[in-house]
Amino acid sequence: MMQPTPTPPPPQQMPHQYQYQQQPPQQPPPYMMMMPPQPQPQPQPPPMWAPPQQGQQQQAAPPGEIRTLWIGDLQYWMDENYISSCFAHSGEGNKTNGSGISRRVRGRCYGLYPITQPCFSLQVASVKVIRNKQTGQVEGYGFVEFVTRAAAERVLQTYNGTPMPNGEQNFRLNWASFSAGERRDETPDFTIFVGDLAADVTDYMLQETFRGRYSSVKGAKVVIDRLTGRTKGYGFVRFADESEQLRAMTEMNGAFCSTRPMRIGPATNKKTLSGQQQYPKGCQEALSSWGLELISAEMVIPLVRALT
């Protein structure tokens, strides 16, 4: 049934105004120290992670004139109005010298700099929150279409991974996949399950923990509880190469991400577009995390068939 949408908590700080692409280079944050302490003569960290490049993990920009972003991890009260208000200051007209912080409270703008345009963003063309057809409940994701592709790109670069105005969780943004008939990457994923994650681990941190050593890393996801906006303490890392997936399961088990050693296992099969199977259900017992380098799924499947 329809729930009355409660008024969201008044926005706190909006993310700072966009800068074109480059975040100021900063030294690696604490989470970058993710391997067990190694006696390591500095100063050149030869880390397994690559330095952050653009800010946040995301798909490569899709070709063509896609101007729509996908937004996920929405809570039930996050409706179109709320989402629009999140990007209220992303438009050109509000550009400041880059250090100003403006706020939007109950529809009015308050800023340290003169506001040069109305309080709704001229950059956002439309917002759509996906709801369950039966219950009307927010499904947890939506689409934000921008007037220009450049505007979408800027928002993706600057907002993704930054706190949402309720302060409880971060924006999860990405390019919308299908907006112009584009197809998703159809190459198969080889995924590992990563447990025991510390509370501060983000998608990006998790991805970077692996990417320096495994070049085929396609992405990482930390699972967020939709009710609380907080991490569930586990996540997934996807590889393009099965050999790297298998290597990572042994090499990275116990390695640090943020403040805690990760516990790694094979991911149970999540349905993928290609219908690609990873490990048949029931194989988990056969796949000890520690023995995996010696066997592959192809070797296990006949074994399981023989046993059942």
Added chain:
DNA sequence: AGTGAGCGG
């Protein structure tokens, strides 16, 4: 200990 509610009209 926990295996992703991540793609519409």
